[in-house]
Amino acid sequence: MNDTIVAISTALLEGAISIIRISGDDAINIVNPLFKEKDLTKVRSHTINYGHIAYKDEVIDEVLLSIMKAPKTYTKEDVIEINTHGSVAVVNKIMEILLTKGCRLAEPGEFTKRAFLNGRIDLTEAEGVMDLIKSETEFNRKLAINELSGKVSTLITDLRDRIIALISNIEVNIDYPEYEDIEQVTIDKIKKEVSKMKQELSKIIKLSEDGKIIKEGIKTVILGKPNVGKSSLLNALLEEEKAIVTDIKGTTRDIVEGSIIVGGIKLNLIDTAGVRKSKDVIEKIGIEKSINLINEAELILLVLDASDELSEEDKFLLDKTKNKKRIVIMNKTDLENKNKYSYDVIKISAKTAVGVDDVKEKIKEIFNVKEILNANATIFTNTRQIALLKSAFESLNDALTGTLENKEIDMIEIDLKLAWERLGDIIGANYTEELVDNLFSRFCLGK
Amino acid sequence: MKYDVIVVGAGHAGCEAALASARLGKETLLITININNVADMPCNPSIGGSAKGIVVREIDALGGEMGRNADKTLLQIKMLNSSKGPAVRSLRSQADKVTYKKEMLNTLKHTKNLTIMESIVKDLIVENKKIKGITTEDDKTIYCDACILTTGTYLKADILVGDKRTPEGPHGEKRANFLSDNLAKLGFKLLRLKTGTPPRIERSSIDFSKLKKEDGDNEELTFSFDNIAYYDYKNQVPCYLTYTNENTHKIIMDNLNKSAMYGGFYEHLGTGPRYCPSIEDKVVRFKDKKRHQLFLEPESMYYDDIYLQGFSTSMPHDVQEDMVHSLMGLENAKILRYAYAIEYDAIDPLQLKPSLETKIIENLFTAGQINGTSGYEEAAGQGIIAGINASLKLDNKEPLILSRSDAYIGVLIDDLVTKGTIEPYRLLTSRAEFRLLLRSDNADLRLSKKAYEIGLLPKERYDKLQLKIKEINEIENQIKKITFPQEKSNLSEYLKRPEVKIMDYKDKLEKEYSKEALEQVEINHKYEGYIIKAKKEAEKMIRLGKKQIPEDINYSKVENLATEARQKLEKIRPRTIDQATRISGVNPSDIAILMVYLKRFYNE
Numbered sequence A: 001m002n003d004t005i006v007a008i009s010t011a012l013l014e015g016a017i018s019i020i021r022i023s024g025d026d027a028i029n030i031v032n033p034l035f036k037e038k039d040l041t042k043v044r045s046h047t048i049n050y051g052h053i054a055y056k057d058e059v060i061d062e063v064l065l066s067i068m069k070a071p072k073t074y075t076k077e078d079v080i081e082i083n084t085h086g087s088v089a090v091v092n093k094i095m096e097i098l099l100t101k102g103c104r105l106a107e108p109g110e111f112t113k114r115a116f117l118n119g120r121i122d123l124t125e126a127e128g129v130m131d132l133i134k135s136e137t138e139f140n141r142k143l144a145i146n147e148l149s150g151k152v153s154t155l156i157t158d159l160r161d162r163i164i165a166l167i168s169n170i171e172v173n174i175d176y177p178e179y180e181d182i183e184q185v186t187i188d189k190i191k192k193e194v195s196k197m198k199q200e201l202s203k204i205i206k207l208s209e210d211g212k213i214i215k216e217g218i219k220t221v222i223l224g225k226p227n228v229g230k231s232s233l234l235n236a237l238l239e240e241e242k243a244i245v246t247d248i249k250g251t252t253r254d255i256v257e258g259s260i261i262v263g264g265i266k267l268n269l270i271d272t273a274g275v276r277k278s279k280d281v282i283e284k285i286g287i288e289k290s291i292n293l294i295n296e297a298e299l300i301l302l303v304l305d306a307s308d309e310l311s312e313e314d315k316f317l318l319d320k321t322k323n324k325k326r327i328v329i330m331n332k333t334d335l336e337n338k339n340k341y342s343y344d345v346i347k348i349s350a351k352t353a354v355g356v357d358d359v360k361e362k363i364k365e366i367f368n369v370k371e372i373l374n375a376n377a378t379i380f381t382n383t384r385q386i387a388l389l390k391s392a393f394e395s396l397n398d399a400l401t402g403t404l405e406n407k408e409i410d411m412i413e414i415d416l417k418l419a420w421e422r423l424g425d426i427i428g429a430n431y432t433e434e435l436v437d438n439l440f441s442r443f444c445l446g447k
Numbered sequence B: 001m002k003y004d005v006i007v008v009g010a011g012h013a014g015c016e017a018a019l020a021s022a023r024l025g026k027e028t029l030l031i032t033i034n035i036n037n038v039a040d041m042p043c044n045p046s047i048g049g050s051a052k053g054i055v056v057r058e059i060d061a062l063g064g065e066m067g068r069n070a071d072k073t074l075l076q077i078k079m080l081n082s083s084k085g086p087a088v089r090s091l092r093s094q095a096d097k098v099t100y101k102k103e104m105l106n107t108l109k110h111t112k113n114l115t116i117m118e119s120i121v122k123d124l125i126v127e128n129k130k131i132k133g134i135t136t137e138d139d140k141t142i143y144c145d146a147c148i149l150t151t152g153t154y155l156k157a158d159i160l161v162g163d164k165r166t167p168e169g170p171h172g173e174k175r176a177n178f179l180s181d182n183l184a185k186l187g188f189k190l191l192r193l194k195t196g197t198p199p200r201i202e203r204s205s206i207d208f209s210k211l212k213k214e215d216g217d218n219e220e221l222t223f224s225f226d227n228i229a230y231y232d233y234k235n236q237v238p239c240y241l242t243y244t245n246e247n248t249h250k251i252i253m254d255n256l257n258k259s260a261m262y263g264g265f266y267e268h269l270g271t272g273p274r275y276c277p278s279i280e281d282k283v284v285r286f287k288d289k290k291r292h293q294l295f296l297e298p299e300s301m302y303y304d305d306i307y308l309q310g311f312s313t314s315m316p317h318d319v320q321e322d323m324v325h326s327l328m329g330l331e332n333a334k335i336l337r338y339a340y341a342i343e344y345d346a347i348d349p350l351q352l353k354p355s356l357e358t359k360i361i362e363n364l365f366t367a368g369q370i371n372g373t374s375g376y377e378e379a380a381g382q383g384i385i386a387g388i389n390a391s392l393k394l395d396n397k398e399p400l401i402l403s404r405s406d407a408y409i410g411v412l413i414d415d416l417v418t419k420g421t422i423e424p425y426r427l428l429t430s431r432a433e434f435r436l437l438l439r440s441d442n443a444d445l446r447l448s449k450k451a452y453e454i455g456l457l458p459k460e461r462y463d464k465l466q467l468k469i470k471e472i473n474e475i476e477n478q479i480k481k482i483t484f485p486q487e488k489s490n491l492s493e494y495l496k497r498p499e500v501k502i503m504d505y506k507d508k509l510e511k512e513y514s515k516e517a518l519e520q521v522e523i524n525h526k527y528e529g530y531i532i533k534a535k536k537e538a539e540k541m542i543r544l545g546k547k548q549i550p551e552d553i554n555y556s557k558v559e560n561l562a563t564e565a566r567q568k569l570e571k572i573r574p575r576t577i578d579q580a581t582r583i584s585g586v587n588p589s590d591i592a593i594l595m596v597y598l599k600r601f602y603n604e
Helices: A027-034 A088-100 A110-117 A123-134 A138-148 A151-175 A187-216 A230-241 A272-276 A281-296 A312-320 A356-366 A369-373 A383-404 A409-426 A433-443 B012-023 B052-061 B066-073 B097-109 B179-185 B246-254 B279-285 B317-325 B376-394 B408-419 B443-454 B459-481 B502-508 B515-526 B528-545 B563-572 B577-581 B588-602
Strands: A005-008 A018-023 A047-055 A058-068 A079-084 A218-224 A256-262 A265-270 A299-305 A326-331 A345-347 B002-008 B028-032 B046-048 B074-080 B090-095 B114-118 B121-127 B130-136 B141-149 B158-161 B164-166 B190-197 B200-202 B212-214 B239-243 B293-298 B305-309 B335-337 B340-347 B364-366
Touching (some): A005 A110, A018 A027, A018 A088, A018 A110, A027 A047, A027 A079, A027 A088, A047 A088, A079 A088, A187 A218, A187 A265, A187 A369, A187 A383, A187 A409, A218 A230, A218 A281, A218 A312, A230 A256, A230 A299, A230 A356, A299 A312, A299 A356, A345 A356, A356 A369, A383 A409, A409 B528, B002 B012, B002 B130, B002 B376, B012 B028, B012 B097, B012 B114, B012 B141, B012 B376, B046 B052, B046 B066, B046 B376, B052 B066, B052 B090, B052 B408, B066 B097, B066 B376, B097 B114, B121 B141, B121 B179, B246 B279, B246 B317, B364 B376, B376 B408, B459 B502, B459 B515, B502 B515, B515 B528, B528 B577
Parallel strands (some): A218 A265, A218 A299, A299 A326, B002 B028, B002 B141, B028 B114, B141 B364
Antiparallel strands (some): A005 A018, A018 A079, A047 A058, A256 A265, B046 B090, B121 B130, B130 B141, B158 B340, B190 B340, B200 B335, B212 B239, B239 B293, B293 B305
């Protein structure tokens, strides 16, 4: 497992600085003959060295070379980072040389895997890094940093401490039943503490689920009768951001057809064809499919026409979307106002771009974006973590039910213990098979 | 002279070990320093207690003696935690120290294949890392195929009182001077441990009228599944309750420098138990507590000593007098025996396999306080397992290893051989993660079949178990048919409600069933949801327990293990992945690495 791996750790773009990262037992031995100026085996650890990469008497590039010796490195192995400012061709050339000299191309996330397996980072941090690698937008980067900072660990540790304080008091009551001076944990005390923790956990879960949706992109559908201005709205949203609408082709089952970034948040548009072709959506796709679309969507932008009265189609769509996260948009407010519908609507004119910002703000509001991005908020964005949070929440709920049913305290404690363990699973404090299976699948381990 | 099995020491571990081995047909020699101290209780006059009471039930379910012996000799018995759930209920008895010893000796003497001898063992005869026999301090040589060391607190024991250190065992007995040094020479790492005992007060000098009385339970209770009550529950001997006060605390604080523990007389004092601290320890550590609870327990009906539980100390005699006289009801008390601390050698239990055989010397087993535990019940629980496994080993059979979801004894031994200990280890309910499965009421259902298959449990007891199982099944079937039309429910469902008791419906059953079978059915229904959860968690552990680690694994070849994890794994050499997860310092990531390694190189 300690063969030497190499990867370009920055985006391969023309003109940008690129960093080539090498990690493993032979990192120094492989790079040393290529570096002209110094003998790298004698260079002090954690220094940056100026020089040139040369191969077969040909100078490839002028570089800054960071040398970090084990164990105080990201992977706990010897690590070298070569900062080149050359072209894509130069970077590729260096990579080619390194690969012929004994490096192996790293798999995605392999540096992190090593950091984890070598015990440098714990599970939440590892997952945070994985997400950092995968993060696409600025928003996601912020989330990933939040997770990395150990905030998640602190929050979970705090909750676990409170649960274990209750548990240990119950245990003392059981093991020393004859000592009447020791405080007896009462059902009421458990009820109070658990309700409070349940509330906190429920809030975190809600924010986390929103956070996850936002991170992966909000599945959004734009609905409205023909000629109401759906494509104008789309264009107005795009105009501002100068983003690109990408078509994801291939899978027929994937109903996401394009993604746009609005205010730093990714919207995955469903059925953009229906919008862009400006045809009679309901007629074309049928009622059944429009209901499917509504069910599938995490956000609905329902566009009404201000210059016309509310139609049957409008009423149908308003009714079907009333329990979803939706924004009702009154378009064409630049024309004469004939539409009486006014409940929670945002008035815009896609044509003049008036009110488009309000739509963006509304999206952020609906998904608690401000709260999620708040530096003080702690949220989880990883499916495994959210599942464990929910499981801990369920256990706390069971404990609370137990108190209401007047169950014996040591029985209620079983649920408290389960909650404590599930929270421990999040920060990798317990060992469970599922955890490792999960990890192995993510890290492509166990061949 | 040659025996199949030699057991060294006849305390609670030694008695169970010798009985198990002899009952399994092995010619067994039990060596004790003093035959009058067989099954002695040098500390509290009590058998059972939280968790410990369940261990006694388990010993009985395995075919051991402690439960029956306690039943025969008890002065008082109660069920602890009876207001809590069934998982944490546990029996505690006051035992008569005189009759307890007498009864046990009587049983030992009447057991086939068992010989008792008075002597002190000096050294072990070891050839090719295998035990061959022992030599005694009076220069006898006795050969054996297996040996079980159950030496209690006698290895190089020192009694500490104030600034006095006396080389002797409990209440002035001779100590074993050479055995522990010789164990060290054989490669064992030794621990130095310490425990203490409180003063004994003359019964007639105590003013009981000022003290709160503590009675036994108002019903017949027994440790043994024989269910024979040897006592009259209406006529039990009471205990009494008193408290320390500010004056007591002042005396202790003023004289702290005279305590053997706090006086700094010795540089290398052994490690004492946290959960059984001396009174000076309690006063120092819990400064804001105005009083500490003390129990006055009768030691025997044949002499006058009252045991002052909670008042163990290593203060000099004159200070002990002042301390005792400051207590309510004990103003004029006469101390018959002073409190003392005792220090002794034990072996590091990480040197043991889960069968209690030592890793260093084949066919040598150890059990009880020599393994770093504290308590009669913990000792006896290990003793019976060591006795069984020594016998199984000589028959070339697989050892009996109880898991953490089988028994408290399993929890105890797993903790010892996996985590080790630095202080005398006491079993607590909180150490058992599956205690809802490890109840006092179902110890027979958990263990008796295993014991019968090994050959330790008599046929009639096994038949009794089978009958109980049959009754449980019958009741289960019938309660589904007892319906409550208004409630649209049957008794099976109805029993889940906290207020519904099966006893109130027993007349509706087809015939009369035993109390024990009815109780099982009620518990199984009332706590069904919780039991399912506990079983699910236990299954996870059992699954990991099936992932064996090859005995020949070379941890230095497992790349990427953290250094600490590597050292611990090398030292403890866990048998399964499950055991490895419980080693402190071995993190989840190390386990992941280990599993990948096993997959790759052993295709596990």
